[in-house]
Amino acid sequence: xxxxxxxxxxxxxxxxxxxxxxxxxxxxxxxxxxxxxxxxxxxxxxxxxxxxxxxxxxxxxxxxxxxxxxxxxxxxxxxxxxxxxxxxxxxxxxxxxxxxxxxxxxxxxxxxxxxxxxxxxxxxxxxxxxxxxxxxxxxxxxxxxxxxxxxxxxxxxxxxxxxxxxxxxxxxxxxxxxxxxxxxxxxxxxxxxxxxxxxxxxxxxxxxxxxxxxxxxxxxxxxxxxxxxxxxxxxxxxxxxxxxxxxxxxxxxxxxxxxxxxxxxxxxxxxxxxxxxxxxxxxxxxxxxxxx
Amino acid sequence: xxxxxxxxxxxxxxxxxxxxxxxxxxxxxxxxxxxxxxxxxxxxxxxxxxxxxxxxxxxxxxxxxxxxxxxxxxxxxxxxxxxxxxxxxxxxxxxxxxxxxxxxxxxxxxxxxxxxxxxxxxxxxxxxxxxxxxxxxxxxxxxxxxxxxxxxxxxxxxxxxxxxxxxxxxxxxxxxxxxxxxxxxxxxxxxxxxxxxxxxxxxxxxxxxxxxxxxxxxxxxxxxxxxxxxxxxxxxxxxxxxxxxxxxxxxxxxxxxxxxxxxxxxxxxxxxxxxxxxxxx
Numbered sequence: 001x002x003x004x005x006x007x008x009x010x011x012x013x014x015x016x017x018x019x020x021x022x023x024x025x026x027x028x029x030x031x032x033x034x035x036x037x038x039x040x041x042x043x044x045x046x047x048x049x050x051x052x053x054x055x056x057x058x059x060x061x062x063x064x065x066x067x068x069x070x071x072x073x074x075x076x077x078x079x080x081x082x083x084x085x086x087x088x089x090x091x092x093x094x095x096x097x098x099x100x101x102x103x104x105x106x107x108x109x110x111x112x113x114x115x116x117x118x119x120x121x122x123x124x125x126x127x128x129x130x131x132x133x134x135x136x137x138x139x140x141x142x143x144x145x146x147x148x149x150x151x152x153x154x155x156x157x158x159x160x161x162x163x164x165x166x167x168x169x170x171x172x173x174x175x176x177x178x179x180x181x182x183x184x185x186x187x188x189x190x191x192x193x194x195x196x197x198x199x200x201x202x203x204x205x206x207x208x209x210x211x212x213x214x215x216x217x218x219x220x221x222x223x224x225x226x227x228x229x230x231x232x233x234x235x236x237x238x239x240x241x242x243x244x245x246x247x248x249x250x251x252x253x254x255x256x257x258x259x260x261x262x263x264x265x266x267x268x269x270x271x272x273x274x275x276x277x278x279x280x281x282x283x284x285x286x287x288x289x290x291x292x
Numbered sequence: 293x294x295x296x297x298x299x300x301x302x303x304x305x306x307x308x309x310x311x312x313x314x315x316x317x318x319x320x321x322x323x324x325x326x327x328x329x330x331x332x333x334x335x336x337x338x339x340x341x342x343x344x345x346x347x348x349x350x351x352x353x354x355x356x357x358x359x360x361x362x363x364x365x366x367x368x369x370x371x372x373x374x375x376x377x378x379x380x381x382x383x384x385x386x387x388x389x390x391x392x393x394x395x396x397x398x399x400x401x402x403x404x405x406x407x408x409x410x411x412x413x414x415x416x417x418x419x420x421x422x423x424x425x426x427x428x429x430x431x432x433x434x435x436x437x438x439x440x441x442x443x444x445x446x447x448x449x450x451x452x453x454x455x456x457x458x459x460x461x462x463x464x465x466x467x468x469x470x471x472x473x474x475x476x477x478x479x480x481x482x483x484x485x486x487x488x489x490x491x492x493x494x495x496x497x498x499x500x501x502x503x504x505x506x507x508x509x510x511x512x513x514x515x516x517x518x519x520x521x522x523x524x525x526x527x528x529x530x531x532x533x534x535x536x537x538x539x540x541x542x543x544x545x546x547x548x549x550x551x552x553x554x555x556x557x558x559x560x561x562x563x564x565x566x567x568x569x570x571x572x573x
Contacts, residue, residue, distance in 0.1 A: 081362065104368060
């Protein structure tokens with residue numbers, strides 16, 4: 001059964017087209033939403049949470065048609081959402097805020113709610129800071145509090161918008177681990193423009209640049225990229241300054257300058273096909289295809 | 293009902309922790325004591341203290357705007373949210389009036405406050421222990437302001453200018469000068485803005501001791517018109533914000549608000565003929 005279904009979804013703000021004819025059918029699990037800045041990831045997420053209405057098309061999530069107010073309301077009871085910039089009432093404590101969101105999600109029984117609040121705060125490792133005002137939290141802690149409020153009702157669908165942007169490496173790893181744990185039990189849509197985060201956590205990926213470039217399994221995408229021979233290794237005696245080349249990595253030693261590029265290698269170069277293809281290269285390849 | 297309660301308690305929590313309020317309220321009380329506790333100053337204290345809430349309202353709206361993506365992903369809907377917030381600020385208004393009353397009781401002359409009115413050349417001294425007219429008028433005059441601020445809650449600067457403008461208006465023009473120089477009176481002089489006198493919130497200081505009943509219907513009418521009008525606008529513009537109200541209820545609400553405003557206007561005009569503000573002050 002498809003847990004995410006998009007049919008011809010478009011969204012425009014005046015003359016600006018943010019999303020164009022999106023068609024997707026994906027199953028549950030952990031789904032990575034990957035695209036460059038301004039690709040429409042946040043817009044798509046806002047459409048999926050019902051925060052924005054699409055200009056055209058139909059979307060359904062976990063079997064709920066988002067165009068139907070009753071079904072949208074039903075979805076919201078089993079939805080957890082962490083926005084790109086999680087914000088809180090600055091004078092409230094962490095547990096007060098999570099408790100408030102739990103009440104808004106329909107958890108009325110006080111004892112049950114209190115236990116759920118404690119559990120979710122503990123899950124994200126903020127137990128020691130539960131009674132601290134939210135304005136006193138660091139950036140990473142605020143992201144974790146964002147997760148805590150999203151999972152307090154044990155949602156079937158969890159949507160996380162660029163949670164690792166701006167975090168230090170240690171906090172990023174902790175976050176990935178958190179999300180991977182949550183993805184075992186529910187549908188998690190994880191938006192990011194950091195390729196490494198997707199590789200480490202997701203089995204399915206949606207690549208977006210105003211329109212869908214790819215939607216499906218991560219391994220299948222890598223297979224396609226490998227078959228299309230998208231990655232090349234070049235060794236040059238002088239540095240390459242060609243702005244057209246999509247250089248993935250570069251290094252130099254006494255033998256010369258070594259490059260790994262995506263796309264057509266320059267004519268006359270000693271380019272050799274790369275033995276393996278990573279998601280970063282597949283991503284660049286997709287972006288090149290979209291720009292062509 | 294649960295959602296309304298949650299939003300209301302959330303707002304009350306924000307109000308109770310607002311630093312601005314806790315700084316400005318004692319200052320106002322000290323200011324009032326410094327000038328002496330007579331009826332006019334008490335009224336100053338009531339209106340000024342409650343007008344502070346307008347600024348607190350705008351500050352909370354700013355926070356709401358920041359957390360709205362999180363809150364919208366819950367069972368949030370605009371009707372419950374706005375009722376909850378208006379309820380919270382109405383309760384806060386009553387609490388502040390109560391606090392002012394306690395201050396008056398502690399520092400006034402045996403708990404009484406008094407005022408001297410000049411009416412048809414005569415000096416009339418009135419003295420009251422519980423000036424309920426002032427409570428009622430202050431309370432109802434705040435309602436349309438809160439609704440107005442609710443309507444502009446997504447425009448922080450506009451809301452802030454409105455709230456500060458209202459506060460300064462009361463402070464500078466009405467309280468310090470003790471007369472309504474913008475609107476003037478219904479009966480004398482040329483005042484292009486005098487039609488504003490029908491909006492109780494703009495002239496609470498005039499007719500301070502007059503019958504408070506004519507304040508109720510126009511204030512409720514204005515607040516209702518603003519609130520139902522705002523909901524109708526959201527429905528018309530088809531914003532993604534969930535509304536959970538049927539068009540028939542909106543129509544009924546608008547009709548009742550118009551009726552309330554019309555009847556209130558009649559009462560207000562009748563009151564103006566009885567209490568000529570030019571002779572009161």
